[in-house]
Amino acid sequence: MFSYFLKRLLNLIPLLLGITIISFAVIHLAPGRPAYLKEMDPRISLEAQEQLIKLYDLDKPLFKQYLNWLKRVLRLDFGNSFVDGRKVIVRIRERLPVTLLINILSMVLIIVVALPIGVISALKPGGLFDKWTTFFVFLGFSLPGFWLALLLMLLLGIKLNWLPISGLKSFDYHQLSFWGKNLDIIKHLILPVSVTAFGGLAGFSRYVRGNMIGVLKQNYIRAAYAQGINKGRIVYKYALKNALLPLITILGLSIPGLIGGSVIFESIFAIPGMGRLLYNSAVARDYPMIMGGLVIGAVLTLLGNLLADLCYAWADPRIKCK
Amino acid sequence: MLPILSVKNLKVYFSRGKKIIKAVDGVSFFIKQGETLGLAGESGSGKTVTALSLTKLISEAKFLGGEVVFKQKDILKLTSPQLQKIRGKEIAYVFQNPVSSLNPVFRIGTQMVEIIRLHQKKNKKEAKSYALEMLERVGIPDAEKNFESYPHQLSGGMNQRVMIAMALSSQPSLLIADEPTTNLDLTTQAQILELLQKIRREQDLSLLFITHNLEILKRLVDRLAIMYAAQIVEFGESLFTRPLHPYTQALLSAQPGYEGRRQILKGEVPSPFDFPSGCRFHPRCPFKKAICEKEEPPMQEREKGHFVACHLK
Numbered sequence: 001m002f003s004y005f006l007k008r009l010l011n012l013i014p015l016l017l018g019i020t021i022i023s024f025a026v027i028h029l030a031p032g033r034p035a036y037l038k039e040m041d042p043r044i045s046l047e048a049q050e051q052l053i054k055l056y057d058l059d060k061p062l063f064k065q066y067l068n069w070l071k072r073v074l075r076l077d078f079g080n081s082f083v084d085g086r087k088v089i090v091r092i093r094e095r096l097p098v099t100l101l102i103n104i105l106s107m108v109l110i111i112v113v114a115l116p117i118g119v120i121s122a123l124k125p126g127g128l129f130d131k132w133t134t135f136f137v138f139l140g141f142s143l144p145g146f147w148l149a150l151l152l153m154l155l156l157g158i159k160l161n162w163l164p165i166s167g168l169k170s171f172d173y174h175q176l177s178f179w180g181k182n183l184d185i186i187k188h189l190i191l192p193v194s195v196t197a198f199g200g201l202a203g204f205s206r207y208v209r210g211n212m213i214g215v216l217k218q219n220y221i222r223a224a225y226a227q228g229i230n231k232g233r234i235v236y237k238y239a240l241k242n243a244l245l246p247l248i249t250i251l252g253l254s255i256p257g258l259i260g261g262s263v264i265f266e267s268i269f270a271i272p273g274m275g276r277l278l279y280n281s282a283v284a285r286d287y288p289m290i291m292g293g294l295v296i297g298a299v300l301t302l303l304g305n306l307l308a309d310l311c312y313a314w315a316d317p318r319i320k321c322k
Numbered sequence: 323m324l325p326i327l328s329v330k331n332l333k334v335y336f337s338r339g340k341k342i343i344k345a346v347d348g349v350s351f352f353i354k355q356g357e358t359l360g361l362a363g364e365s366g367s368g369k370t371v372t373a374l375s376l377t378k379l380i381s382e383a384k385f386l387g388g389e390v391v392f393k394q395k396d397i398l399k400l401t402s403p404q405l406q407k408i409r410g411k412e413i414a415y416v417f418q419n420p421v422s423s424l425n426p427v428f429r430i431g432t433q434m435v436e437i438i439r440l441h442q443k444k445n446k447k448e449a450k451s452y453a454l455e456m457l458e459r460v461g462i463p464d465a466e467k468n469f470e471s472y473p474h475q476l477s478g479g480m481n482q483r484v485m486i487a488m489a490l491s492s493q494p495s496l497l498i499a500d501e502p503t504t505n506l507d508l509t510t511q512a513q514i515l516e517l518l519q520k521i522r523r524e525q526d527l528s529l530l531f532i533t534h535n536l537e538i539l540k541r542l543v544d545r546l547a548i549m550y551a552a553q554i555v556e557f558g559e560s561l562f563t564r565p566l567h568p569y570t571q572a573l574l575s576a577q578p579g580y581e582g583r584r585q586i587l588k589g590e591v592p593s594p595f596d597f598p599s600g601c602r603f604h605p606r607c608p609f610k611k612a613i614c615e616k617e618e619p620p621m622q623e624r625e626k627g628h629f630v631a632c633h634l635k
Contacts, residue, residue, distance in 0.1 A: 219422040225379055226417075227437050227488065228410030231402070241427050317472040318426060 005310070012302045019298045020073075020291070024066050027282075027290055033058070034082050034285040056082065056287075069291065078295070079288035083281070088292035091277065098168060099261040099273040105189065106197035107254065114201050118208025119240065125213055133205070141202030149195045149268050156191065164188050166270035192269045196262065207250060211243035218242070245316050252308020256301035325352035326528050327376070327413075327496055332388035334368075334375050342384070343594045345371040347552040349388075350621065353496065358522065358529040360539035362573075363549030364591055369532045372549070373500045376530075377409045392496070411441040414489035418501040420481035424473035430484055431469035434491065441492035456487040460517060479510035483517065490521060497522075498530045503538065515542060536577055545627075548573065551592050551602040554621075558628030566630040568607050601633065609634055 034056075052058075057065050072079060078088035117137065121130040140148075157165035164170060168188050176184055215221065216239055224234045261275030274293070281289035313319050334346040346368045353359045363369050374380050376390055377397060390397040392413065400408070417423045425433060434453040438444060444452060450469070457465035460483040473481055482502060489497060499518065503511040515538060522529055531542055539546060540562055547557040548570050556567040565571045572585040589606040592598055598605050604614040613633050621631045 219417060219419055220425045222374075222379065223415070223417055223423040223485075224425070226374075226377065226409055226415040228406045228408070228440060229436070230406055238425050238428075242425070245427070316427060317429075318474050 005306075008306055008309070012306070015302060016295075016298060020070070020295060021066065023294045023298075024069065024291065025062070027285075027287060028062055028065075030285070032285045034287065069288075073295065078292035081281070081289045082286045083284055083289070088288050091289065092274070092292060092296065095261075095272060095274045095277045096259060098271060099266075099275065100258060102189065102192050102196060102271070102273065103258040103261070105193045106200065107258065109193060109197040110200045110204050113197070114205035115208055117201075117205040119212055119235065119243075121205070121209045122212030122216060122243075123235065125209075130209075137202040137205055140198045143198075145195055145199050145262075146264050146268055148198065149191070149265060152191055152195065153268075163190055165191070168271060192265055192271060196265060204247075204250070207247060208243065211246055212239060215239045215242045245312070248311045248315060249308050252304045252311070255304030255307070256297055259297060259300055324355075326355045326393065327530075328352035328389075328391045329372075329376070330389040330391070332372065332375060332390065333385065334371050334380060334383050334387075335385040336382065337384040341595050344552050344597065345383075345594060346375065347597075349549070349552075349554050351547050351554055351557055353528050353530060355495075356522075356526045356528055357544040358531055358542055360543035360546040361530060361532045361549060362534060362536060362539055362546060364534060366591065366594070367549040368552040369534075369549055370500055373415075373498050373530065373532055376498065377413050377415075378405055379409075410437060410489075410494070411492045412494050413496045413498065414492070414494040416482070416485050416489050416497065416499045416502045418504050420485050420502075420505075421473055421478055423485055424481055426473055428472075429469070430471050430473060430476070434469075434484070434488055437488050438491050452491070453487075456491050457484070460484070460487040460490075460521075461513070462487070477510075478506050479514065482506065482510075482514055486514075486517065486521070490525070490527075493525065494527070496528045496530065498532070500532045501534075502531075504533070504535075511538075518542075536573065551597055552594060553602065553631070555603065555632070556628075556630045557621075558625070558630075560625070560628055564625075564628075566624055566628070567603075567632050568609055568634070569603050601631075 057068055060068070069079070076089075080087055081091055084091075117133050121127075121133055124130060153165040156163045164187055168185060170176075170184050170188075173181060173184055216235075221234060221239055224238050225231075229238070259274055261273040261278070263275040263279045265271070266273040266275045278290065278293045280286075281293065329352065330350050332346055332349040333344070336343040336345055349368070349372055351359070351361075361369050361372065371380060375383070375386060375398075376392075378386070378400070380386065386398060388398070392408070397405070397408065424430065431450065431453060434456070435446065435449045438449040438452055439446070442449075442452075454465045454469060457468060462468050462480060462483050468476065468480070468484075473484075476484070486502075497518075502518070503514050506514060518529065518531075519542065521527060531539065533539060545557070545559050546561045547554050548561065548567065549555070550569050556565065556570045561570060562574065565574055568585075569587075572587050574580065575582065575584045585608065587606050587608075592602060592605070598615075600616050601607070601610075601614045601619050604610045607614065611633060617633070619631045619633045621629050624630050
């Protein structure tokens, strides 16, 4: 088991290297030169521009720039942002917690809601419950998230005035008690978390439903009925464990999504998250910032896959690590 | 002596779209205490559906009619909680495909202990030692180790032994074995059959044995019922020596080692969407008469304990 894990971990290195090369190349292929300020503002002196170009290595050939970048990254130094000169890692550290919080909460919400929907639909495929939940879940899947977000803000935030509509904290946050502060953040999170979760419900509940329908047709389920086990136990113990195994992969695949954030939702709800940070960096051709975000994303994706495989081996006795 | 199980006019219909599939259509038979009844027929003749509906295991049936009387109770009229007390405790099953009949993600021991504790008042420790005892009884070597195994780690034959051990653990009075040896190799087949026979002798168990393998039935059963097109066409003790129905005769003549002229049947087994009128066998019967096309032949006791549904005399 341990040697398998080590081997998988070592395999990640060339993969990661490849990912950084491609990302680096693609980003530099995009038109636009971040340091050539004179093209935009004639008041900037040529010397200043030269200085900037030298500072950021932008006069060197691309592969040299890449090697320099790689050398620094190996020392875990992602460099400084072109935009405000602060360390890339610091800027990411500012934004990541919010995004993680929202995405993990909405993931939990998706699982908590979609799991029972999927299981109950699977008990009577084509039944009334199945039909209605399918309808609603696909409605949620097809509605544009930003549109739904705006409508909910209008209803819950403005008409009913129940929830705040933007940001993470109220203006009087600092004067609130400890519980008041938590309550304030929770209130601010309700809308973004539920809007993010709503779109994901369809996929997950369909997976659960599909797996469950397949499992309930298996011989061992019929055998369990024949042995006199009651239906509830068969469904929620015998069938569910089998049906949930494939979902490990899906959860593993969604790990990178957890740090990505969403430009649209973050803009609508005025939340300072990863989505807006990476989007703005891309627009500004802030190379160190983009590469920093991409590398962290890639590492998390690969680790997520590895973690999913390990969980699989742990949860499913039929799979052995070799 | 009263039969332990008697089935009268059992009908199980399914619907596929607007069509009705008559999987079992008026089946009647009985099993006496301690005997082995064989149920034979081609694939799709309704053997498995018959077996499953004996404890109402067919939930998707559109129509379930007739009577299944087990120990003076009509099983088809029981509620789910009542059925759960009969399934696995009084009437136990052993299925085809043992590997897929055990849950792949639970240890064999866990599954056995669950069944034992479901039907008997035993604590975990007692249930475990009883499970080990059962595993040894069905001839599983290294019971301690295999108790901790998962189904995929054992062979098909071993899994079938586990299924048998689970089925017998609550001392049922009727065991329904639905093609229990079909996917096993010949040596394992022989071992499993021997095991079933041994257990039947020891426990005075009644056994309904379903297979399309007449060779096995010849060695194992006291009486035989032959199914054709969702119905039983012949039923009794002396089928092997004096088959009366033309279908039984043809079936027996198709056996390897049959001496005499083999009968070759023309045509195919009729589709359950659309059975022929009259006797369902008449389009393929070499001896058919005019009446066979019009009237369904009633089940008649031609000799003592030998029933046949055929217009021919």
